[in-house]
Amino acid sequence: MNSFLPIQIIFxxxxxFALSRVFLRVREGNLTFGAFLFWFSLWLLAIISxxxxxxxxxxxxxxxxxxxxxxxxxxxxxxxxxxxxxxxxMLENVRHEISKLSTVISIKKIRKxxxxxxx
Amino acid sequence: MKKKLMIVLPAFNEExxxxxxxxxxxxxxxxxKSWQSKIVVVDDGSFDKTSYIAQKFGALVLRHPxxxxxxxxxxTGFQFARLKxxxxxITMDSDGQHDPLxxxxxxKVLRKEKIDVVIGKRNIFEMPPDRMIINFLSSLLxxxxxxxxxxxxxxxxxxxxxxxxxxxxxxxxxxEVSSEFFSEIKKHKLKFLEVPxxxxxxxxxxxxxxxxLNSIKVLLKLLLRLAR
Numbered sequence: 498m499n500s501f502l503p504i505q506i507i508f509x510x511x512x513x514f515a516l517s518r519v520f521l522r523v524r525e526g527n528l529t530f531g532a533f534l535f536w537f538s539l540w541l542l543a544i545i546s547x548x549x550x551x552x553x554x555x556x557x558x559x560x561x562x563x564x565x566x567x568x569x570x571x572x573x574x575x576x577x578x579x580x581x582x583x584x585x586x587m588l589e590n591v592r593h594e595i596s597k598l599s600t601v602i603s604i605k606k607i608r609k610x611x612x613x614x615x616x
Numbered sequence: 617m618k619k620k621l622m623i624v625l626p627a628f629n630e631e632x633x634x635x636x637x638x639x640x641x642x643x644x645x646x647x648x649k650s651w652q653s654k655i656v657v658v659d660d661g662s663f664d665k666t667s668y669i670a671q672k673f674g675a676l677v678l679r680h681p682x683x684x685x686x687x688x689x690x691x692t693g694f695q696f697a698r699l700k701x702x703x704x705x706i707t708m709d710s711d712g713q714h715d716p717l718x719x720x721x722x723x724k725v726l727r728k729e730k731i732d733v734v735i736g737k738r739n740i741f742e743m744p745p746d747r748m749i750i751n752f753l754s755s756l757l758x759x760x761x762x763x764x765x766x767x768x769x770x771x772x773x774x775x776x777x778x779x780x781x782x783x784x785x786x787x788x789x790x791x792e793v794s795s796e797f798f799s800e801i802k803k804h805k806l807k808f809l810e811v812p813x814x815x816x817x818x819x820x821x822x823x824x825x826x827x828x829l830n831s832i833k834v835l836l837k838l839l840l841r842l843a844r
């Protein structure tokens with residue numbers, strides 16, 4: 498049986514924790530099905546890469562990058578940037594929703610001119 | 617039946633100027649006797665007495681519970697105009713930099729030339745130099761992003777006819793709304809025209825206006841909006 502390095506064990510514990518969060522969030526209804534598939538695949542791939550490091554080397558060979566570790570780093574950076582972008586877009590959408598809510602509240606509580614208005 | 621005209625003034629902490637702006641506006645609207653006109657102040661969550669003063673000076677006040685920015689305030693103005701089925705909508709600043717006399721000019725174009733959107737164009741040579749550069753860059757970016765050239769995209773003095781009121785859908789929250797109007801103009805194939813207007817620059821209006829640093833943020837947000 499293969500013995501794991503301490504770093505592999507630490508990463509593995511974290512990834513299992515992350516994967517469990519994905520299941521919990523989707524059960525609570527806080528994650529869409531598409532987002533569930535994305536995060537599930539991402540963490541699963543990460544777990545495979547930790548358990549079988551040769552998997553990343555195999556991927557590196559196919560893509561044409563020297564080392565397996567580099568593939569993981571490059572892919573992580575791209576994914577991180579994209580996620581930041583998506584978060585920004587989502588934040589804008591949330592802001593818009595809040596504005597729409599403010600609009601509805603302000604129209605419901607319309608304040609009429611005071612009778613002492615200047616003429 | 618009288619045609620309906622609505623003047624919308626987005627305001628955030630404008631207690632110093634809103635009273636005088638409304639007084640002048642009401643005086644000027646007396647010319648439009650054959651019109652059913654309404655002045656609406658959208659108080660964007662002010663901490664001061666903006667709402668109270670606006671009500672005292674005869675305006676209807678729509679008060680946001682929290683500050684949503686210029687885009688949010690105009691969203692409320694448009695929504696209210698649609699609800700009230702107004703025929704024409706004018707938006708103007710509440711810091712006193714716009715002259716209510718120019719409403720007549722804008723209305724003339726909207727009514728007689730069958731234009732959907734009128735933008736009050738400030739004289740760029742009267743602008744402070746930094747504002748002139750920012751304005752040019754905003755026009756350039758608006759053109760590159762939305763394919764519409766306008767000399768003064770950042771002007772807050774605008775006029776809209778019924779068609780434009782119904783079609784324009786505001787999604788941005790802050791100052792970037794000024795450029796968003798042009799994406800809507802392009803999207804809905806609205807006819808637009810610029811009309812020269814008079815602007816009163818005071819140290820107060822400059823302080824209240826868009827800061828140069830904020831302009832950069834606006835540019836970034838517009839790019840983000842396009843990329844999604």
